[in-house]
C-alpha cells in the first residue's frame with residue numbers, strides 16, 4: 001500500500017451561486033455521513049465569496065474547503081486580490097496555485113506561482129501547485145521538459161510532503177473530455193516524482209502527493225487512481241455534480 005493518502009480535490013472554478021453551492025456542499029456531506037468514511041482526503045475549492053457558506057455547510061464533516069488562488073503578499077494595496085492569511089482565517093486548508101487557466105488568463109509565471117505557493121505555506125495552508133503541458137508542447141515532444149521545468153520554477157521554498165501537493169494537469173485535457181491515457185499520466189507523474197527527488201530528496205519525493213487533473217470522471221477515475229504515481233485527482237467539471245464527485249471519491 002502507498003504511504004501517500006490519496007486526495008480528491010474539487011475545483012469549482014467560476015461556477016455556482018449561493019443556494020446551489022450550499023446544496024452541492026450539503027449533498028457531499030450527506031454522502032460523507034451515509035457510508036463508511038472515504039479512504040482518501042476530500043477537498044472542495046469554491047469561488048472566493050462562497051468559501052464561508054460552503055465551509056459552514058461542510059462543518060462537522062471531514063470534507064475540507066480550499067481556495068483557487070491567493071495573492072503572494074499577506075496584505076496591502078492589491079485591489080480585487082485575496083490574501084492567504086484571510087483564506088486561512090476563513091477556514092481554508094489548501095490553495096490551488098498555478099492552474100493553467102490562471103497562467104493563461106492572468107499571465108502567471110512560474111515565479112508568480114512559487115511566490116503564491118510560499119504565501120499559502122506561510123499562512124499555514126497546503127499549496128496545490130499545478131503544472132501541465134499544452135497540446136502544442138506535447139506534439140512537439142516537450143511534455144517532460146515543460147513539466148519538470150514548471151515544477152522546478154513553481155515549487156515553494158520549504159516544500160514538504162505535508163504542506164505541498166503537485167497537480168499534473170495536461171492543458172489539452174482540462175474541460176475538453178479528452179483524458180490522458182494511463183500510460184501518459186503515469187509517465188509524467190513518475191518523471192515529476194524523480195524531479196522532486198532531486199529537489200527535495202528521495203524520501204520527501206516518495207511521500208509527496210501528485211494529483212492528476214484533466215477530465216477525470218467516474219468512468220475513468222478508478223483506472224487513473226490505480227496508477228502507482230497517481231495520488232488523487234484535481235476535478236473540475238465532475239466536481240459540480242455531487243454524485244459524480246462522490247463516485248470519484250469512492251473510486252479511491
Ligand code: PEP
Nearest residue numbers: 174175213214215236237
Ligand atoms: C481543472 O480545471 O482543474 C480540471 C481538471 O478540469 P476538468 O476536470 O473539467 O477537466
